[in-house]
Amino acid sequence: MVLLRVDPLGLSRSRFALSPFAETLSAMIVLSRPCTDFWLAAWHARHQAAFRARLDADPFTRGLVMLCGSTKYLPDHLVLPPPGGMGTTLESELVEVARVPDTAVRSSLVRSVAQSWEAHDLDWLTGHAHGARTAELFREVWQEHVAAHWAGRRALLERDVTYRAGLLAAHGWPRALHQMSRRSAWVGADAIRFNDRPGPDRVVGPDGMLFVPVSGPCGAWLCEAPGRPYALVYPARGAGGQCEGERLDPARSERAVARLIGAGRAAILRELARPATTSELAALLGQSLGTVGGHLAVLREADLLVGTRVGRRVVYQRTELGDLLADAGPGSASSAAEPT
Template sequence: MIEYELAENDLGEVRFAISPLNELVLSLRTLRDPGRFPLQLPWLRATEAARAELPLDLLRALTNEALWSPDFLTPRPYTPLGRIDAEFAALTGTPAAVVRADLVAVHPAELPPVLRGRPEKVLDRVLAALRAYWEACFAPYWPRMRSVLEADVVHRGRVMAQAGLAAMFADLDPHVRLDGAVVSVRLRANLAYRTSTAGRGLTLAPSLFSRRATAPISAAEPPQIMYPARGLATLWETETSPSADALAGLIGRGRAGLMGLLETPASSTDLARRLGVTPTAVNQHLRALRAAGLLASARHGRSVLYHRSDLGDSLVRGSGRV
């Protein structure tokens, strides 16, 4: 079990961040064992041809049978909305000793052939492979992925503001809990350490490629918990279920469809994609629903995310739609 002692048991000790690099590296798990990630199968099918042109032996070697990855490839993000170019640039300065130690931690018995050699050269090969993987398989889909991750962060922020820090951790993942001033993460692996967040804080990073909460292998790494993001089941949806007749008769079928989708926060761009209409059309409905008090909105980075208000939740529940 991993334990983080919060230096101050308040909201200021915890922050959220989204890292495209972390998502890129964690997604390598789907290449090693796609059966564990059924909700990502549409993406795997869509990128199958592109992956055929990549150094798959090297990419697969960056995880092991337990689906661990080297800590240096999943560093704690230091900005709420990371940029892949900046994250790749930061990796180029990784010390050779760290590269070697982290690879050995993932493959303690023997390094795969593609990861052998001078650490500096290995790092260059790894970064080149990851950049190619990003361009071929992630860049076209990242805006869609990011919208789901941003919606998760907005939801966690609402829980934390309304119900407190302990409730937010309880909602995060069944394997994470806050007991007093200690946050514990229960892992499958026989791995245990305890460290303080003093002077470093605790970063929470939602992920589309984590089935349960994870933390760095090494206690020397900055405190971080990566956890499964809400809304993953909606990531590759292209259509919605029919609206309940009662709600549709009251506010119209299009707006009823939006209300059904907005149980979890989403941007107008994401909603337009899922409904198969233009963002302009969606924005007209969103403005009307928000003016009626059925929706609320919150800005996250450059995106505005919409979600049902308490009144909107009551209306949808009363219509029998949920």
């Protein structure tokens, strides 16, 4: 079990960040596999054929992507902490990746191959300037498959940050970090469990940690670099629902919930797969603040959702009962997150 040990000073300086690079890496892994998540189905269907053609045409791309999707140790040059907090840009991250020396790239790839659960080789790692080639690959994948959807995805990620910031303000970091990933958890008084595999503990420095949501449905990874804060990448709440399991027909599920509680309230409950404020819901659904507020009051009385105050705003999220009613799989897709 790998623990991230953090003292009170480091914890007080921990914060959230965004990483377009991590979002692109997550998208590449998702596109390399069959789609299992309803909310990503339209995007996946539109982009997978072109992405698979890229894999078939370029051994470097195929080798790197397939390795990343089947190893317990992501290559070091792909897991650098984002440098700009919530305002991190892709270009700022690509500059750092491009600077990684070939010897360092090869060394970390060898370790990734050794910790993969599938057979891999490095015959595809030919030539030189591996860091620069990786940066160019990520730039192209971002432009072709992610950039057009970034506004919606960023809104999803910011809503997760808002939700967790509310928990942080009200209850502290242990509650804010609850269920970031399937394996992470707060342990004792001073440690975050990163995963349940054997490995050395890490000591978080006085600058604290970064917590970085991505919209991919499964998996989490740790980013580290000398002299930089650790960054824990995790799937945003509601981004992909469950990672496994049988799904109900989405249209049938939505009709059933609408008949039970009304179409307007069902739409709000479905949208709250990702926490949101009243004004965010009104904008997403094209309804007035008064209408949304009335629906929220009824849903709260029915114990289908709860509100957490963050400064002057109240962020709403579904309860476990609300998740069950909305079926948090087919019904968790937001039209604002992934346009069809």
